[in-house]
C-alpha cells in the first residue's frame with residue numbers, strides 16, 4: 030500500500046523538474062509525450078505504490094501543482 | 102473661534118487638522134519647517150500620525166501607503182524636496198489616491214536659496230514626474246485664503262481621488278495675519294472609500310489593490326483616457342480666480358500668490374496716476390482659469406504677466422490669450438521681491454515688456 | 458486519506474508569472490501558508506516591489522499595494538502607522554531592497570516599524586535581464602559584469618543580514634534558503650515566526666531568502682539550486698541573526 034497519493038494540477042506545471050529531483054523515492058518523471066496548454070511537459074508518477082507521502086515534491090514545486098494526501 | 106493672529110506655516114498646519122488630516126509624513130526643509138513642527142506636537146497629542154521620514158522620497162511613499170489605506174494624509178515640502186517627491190506623486194496620481202501636498206516655494210534651480218519664489222509653477226502644473234497626470238493646484242495669496250483652501254483640499258482630493266497641491270511661497274509661510282479658522286467649507290458628497298487597502302476583513306470577498314502598473318498597452322491607454330476625463334471634470338468644476346478692478350481696464354495684470362499682493366499695491370498706485378489696470382488672479386493653477394481671459398475688454402492695450410520667476414505661468418497666459426492681446430512679462434527671481442513701483446514702471450513701459 | 462499538502466488559500470489561483478523553476482514561487486507559498494496558519498490573511502496588506510515580483514499583488518490573496526522601485530518599506534510604514542492592527546509586509550528583490558531602497562529599508566528597521574520584510578536575494582537583477590546586483594558574488598558573470606564581478610570595480614557583495622543585525626529596532630532576522638526540502642522547511646518556520654512577531658507587535662522582522670534565478674544565471678532549475686548550496690551559502694551563511702523573542706526569554 031502506498032502511504033501517499035499525488036494529484037496534479039497539470040495546467041499550472043511549468044516542467045521545471047524540481048519535484049522530480051527532490052523526490053527521495055525517484056518515482057516522478059517528466060512525461061516527454063504530454064504537453065499542457067502552456068506547452069510544458071507535465072509530470073507523472075512512474076510507481077505510485079512507492080510514494081511515502083513526504084510531500085517534498087509539492088514543497089519544492091514553485092507553482093502549487095501537486096496535492097499530497099496521506100493515510101493516517 | 103474668534104480671529105487669531107497666526108504665522109502662515111502654522112496656519113497651514115492647523116487648517117490641515119481642521120480639514121481632518123489623519124497622518125503627516127515629511128522631511129525638514131526651509132521655509133516650511135513650522136508646518137511639520139506644529140503638526141508633530143498637535144497630531145501626536147490627538148492620537149494621529151506624525152512621522153519625520155528619512156527623505157522626501159520616503160515621505161511621499163509613506164503618503165502613498167497611508168492614502169491607499171484610506172486615510173486623510175498630507176506632506177509638506179519646498180522646491181528641492183518637492184523635486185524628490187515627483188516619483189511618488191506620479192504613482193499616487195496613477196493609482197488615483199487622494200492626498201494633499203503643500204509646496205512652499207523657494208528660489209531655484211538646484212539648492213537655490215530660501216527666499217520666496219514662484220519658480221516651481223512648472224513643477225506644480227506640469228509635474229516633474231513621468232506620465233500624463235495632473236495635480237489639482239491652488240495658489241492662495243493670503244493666509245486666510247490658504248486656510249480655507251487647506252481645509253477644503255482634503256475633500257477635493259477625496260472627491261476626485263487625486264493629489265491636491267497647495268502652492269505658496271516662503272513669504273506666505275512666514276508672514277502673520279489675523280485669521281478665522283471656522284469659515285464653512287463647501288459641502289461635497291464623499292462616497293465611502295470602498296477601495297481602501299485596509300484588509301479584506303473590511304470588505305469580504307473583494308481584494309483591494311493600489312497599483313499603477315498596467316502592462317497591457319490597451320488597458321494603460323484606457324486608464325489614461327479615464328484620467329483625462331477626470332481632469333476634464335476638474336477643469337469644468339474647480340476653476341477659481343478673482344477679477345480685480347475689472348471695469349474697463351486699460352491693461353490687465355495676471356498674477357497669483359505673493360506676486361498678486363504686490364500687484365494690488367501697484368494697481369492702486371497706477372489708479373492714482375489715472376491709469377486703470379485690472380487683474381486676473383488665478384487661484385487654481387490647474388485647472389487654469391482660461392475663461393477669465395474672455396472677460397478682458399477687446400480694447401485693452403495688453404496683458405502683463407507678473408511672476409516671481411523668469412516666466413512660467415506666462416505659457417498658460419499665452420495659451421489662454423490665444424493671440425488676442427499683446428502679452429508682456431515682468432518677473433523677479435531668486436528670492437528677490439519687486440517693489441510695486443517696478444510694476445508701475447512695467448505697465449507704463451508696456452511695449453518694452455511684450456513677449457514675441 | 459487526509460490532505461498533507463495542497464495549494465494554499467493564502468495565494469490566489471492566478472498562475473505565477475515567474476520563470477520555470479524560479480524559487481520566487483516557493484517563497485510565495487511559504488508567505489501564503491504562514492498568513493493562513495496564523496489566521497491573519499484577512500488583515501494582511503502586501504507591498505509588491507519592482508522586480509520580477511512586481512506582479513505579486515496579483516498572487517497574495519489579500520489586499521495589496523504596488524510600490525515604486527525601492528520604496529516598499531516607506532509605503533509599508535505609511536500604512537502600518539495608520540493601521541497598526543493590520544499585518545503589513547513587503548516582498549522585495551535584492552536590487553529593490555539592497556540597492557535603490559537601502560535607505561528606506563534601514564530607516565524602517567531602525568524605527569522598529571512593526572512590519573515584515575521578505576527579502577529575496579538571488580544575486581542578480583532578474584526582471585531587467587540579469588544585470589549585476591549589489592549582492593552578486595565575486596566572479597559572478599552578469600550582463601553588466603561580463604568578466605565577473607570584481608572587488609576593485611564593484612565592491613564586495615553586500616551582506617544585508619549582517620548589516621541589519623546591528624540595528625536596534627530589528628526584532629527578528631534570519632537568512633534562509635529554499636534550495637532543498639530541508640531548507641524550505643526552515644524557511645517556512647522563519648517566515649511564520651516573523652509574521653507571528655509582527656502579530657505580537659515586537660517590531661521589524663526580515664527574512665533574507667537565498668533564491669534562484671535559473672534564467673539569468675544561465676542554469677537549469679535544478680543546477681541553480683545546487684549553485685545556491687555550492688556558491689551562495691558559503692558567501693551568505695544561513696542562520697538566525699537576531700531574535701528578540703529568544704533574547705527576552707533568556708533575560
Ligand SMILES: Cc1ncc(C[n+]2csc(CCOP(=O)(O)OP(=O)(O)O)c2C)c(N)n1
Pocket residue numbers: 507508509510526549550551552553554577579581582583584585590670
Ligand atoms: C526607478 C526605477 N529604476 C529602474 C527600474 C527598472 N527595474 C525594474 S526591475 C529592476 C531590478 C529588480 O531586481 P531585483 O530587485 O533584484 O528583483 P528580481 O527581478 O531579481 O526579482 C530594475 C532596475 C524601475 N522600474 N524603476
Ligand code: SF4
Pocket residue numbers: 474475476478479480481509579583584669670671672673
Ligand atoms: S528572471 Fe529570474 S528571478 Fe525573475 S522570474 Fe525568471 S528566474 Fe525568477
